[in-house]
Amino acid sequence: MTRISARGIDFGAIRTDFSLTADFPPRAVAEAESAVDRFAAERADRTDLALVTIDPPTSMDLDQALHLERTPTGFVLHYAIADVGAVVVPGGGLDAEVRRRGQTFYLPDGSLPLHPRVMSEGAVSLLPDLVRPAALWRIELDERAEPVSVEVTRALVRSVARFDYAGVQADSESGSLHPSIAALPEFGKLRLASAIDRGAIELKLPEQEVVGDGDGWRLELQPRTEADDWNAEVSLLTGMCAAQLMIDAGIGLLRTLPAPAAGAVAALRKAASALGMDWPTQVPVGEFLAGLEPNTPATLVMMTEATSLLRGAGYAAFDGEVPELVTHSGIGAPYAHVTAPLRRLSDRFSTEVCLAVCAGTPVPQWVREALPSLSDLMRGSDTLANKVDRACVDLTEATLLAGREGEVFEAVVLRGVDGKREAEVFAPQATVIGKCLGDPPEGEAVSVRLVQADVAERTVKFGYPATASGSQT
Template sequence: MGSPPIRVPRWPAAAPEGPDFAAIRAEFDVPEEFPAEVVAEAERRAAQPRLPELDATDVPLVTVDPVGSRDLDQAVHLAARGYGYRISYAIADVGAAVDPGGPLDAEARRRGQTLYNPDRRIPLHPTVLSEGAASLLPDQLRAAALWTIDLDADGEPVRVDLRRARVRSRAQLDYASVQAQADAGTLPDPLALLPTIGTLLQERAAERGALELGTPDQEVRATPDGWALVFRGDLPVEGWNAEISLLTGRCAAALMLDGGVGVLRTLPPARPEDVARLRLLAPALGVDWPADVSPRAVIAGLDPGRPGHAAFLEEAVTLLRGAAYTAFEGALPDQPGHGGVGAPYAHVTAPLRRLVDRFGTEVCLALAAGRQPSPELRAALPELPALMAASDRRTRDVERAVVEATEAWVLRGREGETFPAVVADAEDGRGTVVLDDLAVRGRCTGEGLRPGTRVRVRLEQADVGTRTVRFALAGPA
């Protein structure tokens, strides 16, 4: 879809034996420690917070994040309003703590985003801000950009208000606990309407043609026996919560497009040739695709637990090629939409963890107040796409290297063993397989590899140093 929730691992008190993740970060030039002048500025800002005049501490906001999170960007309150709903969504006001052109700003531009590794997080801002004075921690007075979005009974926005305000979160909640409360019908009052509103927003997304693949993420976790790999899917509550963020991003994009200035997260529509290729692949993978049904509708009906469907979802990633950041002023972008969201969309809800969100929020605050963004803010916008592209590329490279090193680690010494697996993709005797029991993806060779089929594969190589795992087809499952 658009901007999925940022995964936050639970870091172990002491890292178990395993790959050298610090060496991977060094290989990709990840900046780990902050320069002294950056830390000094962050400490000054933390000691003297800039709080807005508007007092919204009467709104009983709560945060919902993975267990153990400290960098809390968003706090929410949901309420019924006449024949519709009101969403109060407070976003950490990082712009109140970071001066354009100062040391904090320069370092954030160098980093681009918070990087989450299995052994530690490498934050965008010093933790005195990102996990302290700027974070929407419970029972603390904080500066926020407060979005108030009124929806009609169908979940369509009918009024949007944005302004700086001081807020106070009432509680820090986590996804698993909130899901248990939703299942039991005991959600706390600020979130009681989350299933209703989240479902409405998902229905509207389906009508727009928004595309959600729903493929499980490959995640590295600490266990008593060392690092392990798991496949993790979203809980329903995570999907509902993500819809609130996506709605806010759509409202932000509308403000920017109406005001003629901003930076959008864009994704072109799926290319016809990619859709045609998937349609040809569908029958072989046991996927029913009637002629008059959209790709989104087909994908929504798939079961990732079925090997053929899982392989189809792996291939469907090609429909989401070409995501970018698009800055503009004056002339509107030729392609302002986001194919995953099904509408124009902007990143504004994670400023503690992603550079572009601070600038997007500042643009929206100015436009919502009826004025143009400052010259220094407008001058920064054209630089953001390249900064974010470089940061995204480094993050992808590091995350992939971490997973590949862990795959090799968990398989080391088992060369020659065979494993049950599913073929995810294959062409000309080469492909990718997913092991049944170890959440490992690896390259495989062998005539007869066909996407969506169950096979047995023999481990040929597991080299932690080169992060290489290779399999050979051993026969049918």
């Protein structure tokens, strides 16, 4: 397959459109440069733990390091999280700027960090062979990798090695995993099975990623290995444990998602039937989706249609009365963000709640005062991040295909016309997902003709059938 790439894509225009900047106010920078560990005298020394990190190869803002031990009765997970709450002064200039940003924004030509890089990629990042302050989770699990005890404390830790997902996958296949994560495959598979049992709904859609290609850019589908899934289960487990701690204590911040509407599940069953898929009545939707053969046209259609199940995500802050909705239906359990404080605002506050609950001390007043505003702050930040991601992909798609109007592409029809939306197709040759005029048959491989690639508007449209007249339907 011919790889399509393009030069001269200006992602700076997207920064301008969304008022994004990498610059921090001088006061925030000064506080980051002079930050000190406010809890240095209270920390346990756990540099004896041979923690390791697993991140993308170029990442420098390392939030997490893990050590997983197989025991006669199950597993013991130690999960160190960068202790941002110990170095950001509540009410200071950096605190104010971080609350304004909400999270790190990632663009193909560079990130716009939540914290100044001197902190997020330096003094607080869990880089290898450096002693760092951390919130250290200890989770004991049984033979089925279900938690039986949970605690989080402040500690000094040291990562002994950094890995990336591809390397962990290769080491797993060759039987040469680092001792600190030798149990990760077994743990990960048990946790994935647990997710199905809980009714979790995971969508495996083609996720487009803009990547550098020499002096140009191209689109790729994000590679995902088993190691990605195993590592994700570590964070998910920790977030689930954190959520339960907060629910039991009656204070915290949860990530929530309501159960799918009955009509959405019924519509998905109808789509499965139209595609000739066998979906027994007694099989839950999450189990059905998890069992689909990956990368087939029918599976891509089902995963696209299943996005209708995961609508209404939000945050629930509470201090006293626990909200009615505490679960995240995509995960099948209560869940909270606590594992990425260098990159996401909410995690710092949720971690402070969990630390106080485990220590039997009052939750800090600055946390209690912030909780009511965090739901709206994070919702707004998430919305902006999604728009930025989409704009980068849309701009790349349009630039890659500009000037090629009239060419024919092979594609899979992800969505048909239903009266409320245009059809949508996925063209693997260009790794492009675009609207399609006409009435292409859902779930089938078809030929489509490129009708429009507008760089200024960041839009791409195809036409079906792949004829000059059909493309204008």
